[in-house]
Amino acid sequence: MVGIREIAKRANVSISTASYAMNGSSKVKPETRNRILAIAAELNYIPNMAGRILKKQKTNLVGVYLTNYGGAFYGELVSGIHEFLHQHHYDVIICSGERAHVFIPEKMIDGAIILDSTFSTETIVEYANRGHQMVVLDRELTQKNICSVRLNNQQGALEAVTQLNKAHSHKIYLVSGPSETYDSNARLHAAIRYLTENNSPYEIIAGDFSKKSGRAAARYILAKQEKMCGVFCLNDEMAIGMYSVFQKSTWQIGKDISIIGFDNIEVSHYLKPRLATIDYSKTEWGEKAAQKLFSMMNGEPTTDELIDVHLKGGESIGDF
Amino acid sequence: MVGIREIAKRANVSISTASYAMNGSSKVKPETRNRILAIAAELNYIPNMAGRILKKQKTNLVGVYLTNYGGAFYGELVSGIHEFLHQHHYDVIICSGERAHVFIPEKMIDGAIILDSTFSTETIVEYANRGHQMVVLDRELTQKNICSVRLNNQQGALEAVTQLNKAHSHKIYLVSGPSETYDSNARLHAAIRYLTENNSPYEIIAGDFSKKSGRAAARYILAKQEKMCGVFCLNDEMAIGMYSVFQKSTWQIGKDISIIGFDNIEVSHYLKPRLATIDYSKTEWGEKAAQKLFSMMNGEPTTDELIDVHLKGGESIGDF
DNA sequence: CTGTTAGCGCATTCAC
């Protein structure tokens, strides 16, 4: 492997001069620099990352922690992150699995963006206390070295139940996500509050954000044999599961029952009838997160931020 | 930041003894080891990755290069890779963008798995010649340090056109992907060969694997006003685009026209009528790729491999 | 069993 010392030797300069030349320091005569660069190019010299990191104590790498790559909207989210950070000379790597958590204290990355409910808040706080900087997308967490960029769950839930309430005098079902996730709880809480204030009957069905739990919820509702009710699925995935069950039944979505989801993931574009859902820009979310992390890494003060969401109508709530 | 020398000092041992203790060498008395480990834990010691990498010349990291994270089936593919490599003490990071290519010669990762047609074969070969090991999923490439794990495109294309040919005496359209991609060419070639041998009329429509090009192809076909023809979309994405156009027309998919896709991505499960497509296990693909890379990194000989594919029927080809 | 020591590849401070 050809290292910097080899370059220096061939160019008849010292190692430091070679290094200066590579890094574009003005301390080297243009003539000398060009000669060195030419030799480096010729020998296909590529600096070793570990060496540089060790010296500079900076990797220019940001880690994005996601639970499962299959996740419905990670693509756009990551694009947003990527685009911003690239512009600011950072590279982005996607990490998943608990073992990758250690990249943070190991100083393999300069900062992290986390959307992974299996990443314990305890660990995150511990890392923050060690001085590592993170942006969390899936929880509220106010502390030094941590910044939170969340969806406006409250607004979304409110729009959803308001719409369902307008359409149905009957009961409204709320299909929740895992009880330990922030997003589920925030949406559920806002929905319940609204329904309570309006004396609207509702029932909570425990789900876990998976299609399977959506199917289970649908079967539960069917068994009640009470048509003309509304369902707020706290994410689209569950709504999709619901569809598959209702479509095998005699109930018609958008007529006998109204459904609203959350996330506006791509798959739901292809459902018939079109699923009404709470939409937001995944790209913006990623970009904002990246911005915040960048600011933190530059020692600038940051504040938490909410991403706007809005109801995207669809035939699944009929014509109300 | 607390380093190994700090631990050593507090434990009244030398740096090397501390290091041995951490790495579980049998050269250290259990008693001493425990004392050292206790102190390390107390000080929240976490070894610095750059230091270790620099010394060991090994990162235990594998990079997976993907074009766009939104890609329809990356989730399962990556799970397959992850699962295998994790078991063998490697961590996996997902990379994208040209700038990340340099991780390979920089020795930031011990090996790479590539499914990214924007990653030039030239560069890959150059890296291989430098001694870096890679598994490519989207091209044929036989050379030292490179192993290829591809889909059995030929078999898939053959099954698709055979099925279409059975159903239609009329023309068969082949909607291609970008002309520079291996998968598109392989599928196209196999399909053409079969059709030529059987004297079946066909026409190629140039696409680029995007929904948009699928829509364009559909409009082109509609304009011909010749029903009862078959379409082999070289991927599902384009088939989905086609659906949206035909469904706004008077033509009925599966009746006036037959469509077969390739990939069996999740979205196509929700199309009505169900899209017939060429299916394969994405997880198996990832796992095989990981296996091959692991073998290479251990200096074992490897051979290229093909992943089995098979036709998954659907209503989009009617009842033939 | 434990300590001393020499790098891994690079960037940078300080002399010249």
Add this chain to the structure above:
DNA sequence: GTGAATGCGCTAACAG
């Protein structure tokens, strides 16, 4: 403008 020397944090060969 250039070179020699130092250290980043860690491992492992070698000596004790």
